[in-house]
Amino acid sequence: MQDQPLHSIILGAVSSLPQGPVAILFAEDPSEIAGTIAHHQKLGFDAILLIGDDLGVLPAFDAEVRHLPVLVRNRDHVVEMLNLLIPALAGRWIYWGFNAEYLFFPFCESRSIKDLTAFMEEERRSSVFTSAIDLYAGDLYRATNAVDPSDAYLDRSGYYSFQRYRDGQPLDRQFNIFGGLGWRFEEFVPWERRRIDRVSLFKARSDLTICTDLLLSDDEMNTVSSKWHHNITCAVMSFRVAKSLKRNPGSTFEIANFTWRQSERFSWTSTQLMELGFIEPGQWF
DSSP: OTTSOHHHHHHHHHHTSOSSOEEEEEOSSSTTHHHHHHHHHHHTOSEEEEEOSSOOSOOOOOTTEEEEOOOOOOHHHHHHHHHHHHHHTTTSEEEEEETTEEEEOTTTTTSOHHHHHHHHHHTTOSEEEEEEEEOEESOTTTSTTSOOGGGEEEESSOOEEEEEEETTEEEEEEEEEEOTHHHHTGGGSOGGGOBOEEEEEEEOOTTOOBOTTSOBSSGGGGSSSOSSSOOOEEEEEEOHHHHHHHHSTTTGGGOSOOOOTTEEEOOSOHHHHHHTTSOOOTTTO
């Protein structure tokens, strides 16, 4: 399949997807593929597109899951594929993330992704601001790749934000957010990879693109909330940075454990994330 042009592969996969919200999952390695798919199925996505190759033995997929065996090379390649998918899915809400990443929004245990997107449209919003919050295994001797959903921890503090500027001018309601493992182990993480803000959930348009800094081409869609009141925010709970730090030869032997005095065990509930201030319900959700 990889011998075909990428655009034809993408368009062929999209044409067979069921209608409704779509979760696009980029699999960089075999870790937690089944768990990642199951989590987003539970959220109520009508279709899941798994993109990745050389993933070993894959689990049996339900009908709403499509597997696209394209090797995920790097972030620029992910952006290239997203910019093919966005216009092809125009008019539909899409979430994008990686394997071992899990979308959480307020009250997601009892409300579906369709409840969230319908509410956002009533709020005249076409995107939801998200932050990628690092997860890491509590015992790196047992979970050598730092991925262990049964023993996952997060940093409960150590996050900060800065006003976002362009050409010396502040961008209204836009912020660059930092924290987590990229802040604590900054000597191993390039500057351009330390931001944790990400617009992972938005309504696709034919004229919309995503840039290599993971910002959308429509400035309003990069804002935290509307001008008139606070909106819902979401979190992408992610083992991705922890995996990278343990996979990288320059850092793996320098890190005996990720836990520290500000570590807290992740309960896999939206209540915990709201109490810590990582997500908020906005008004009336």
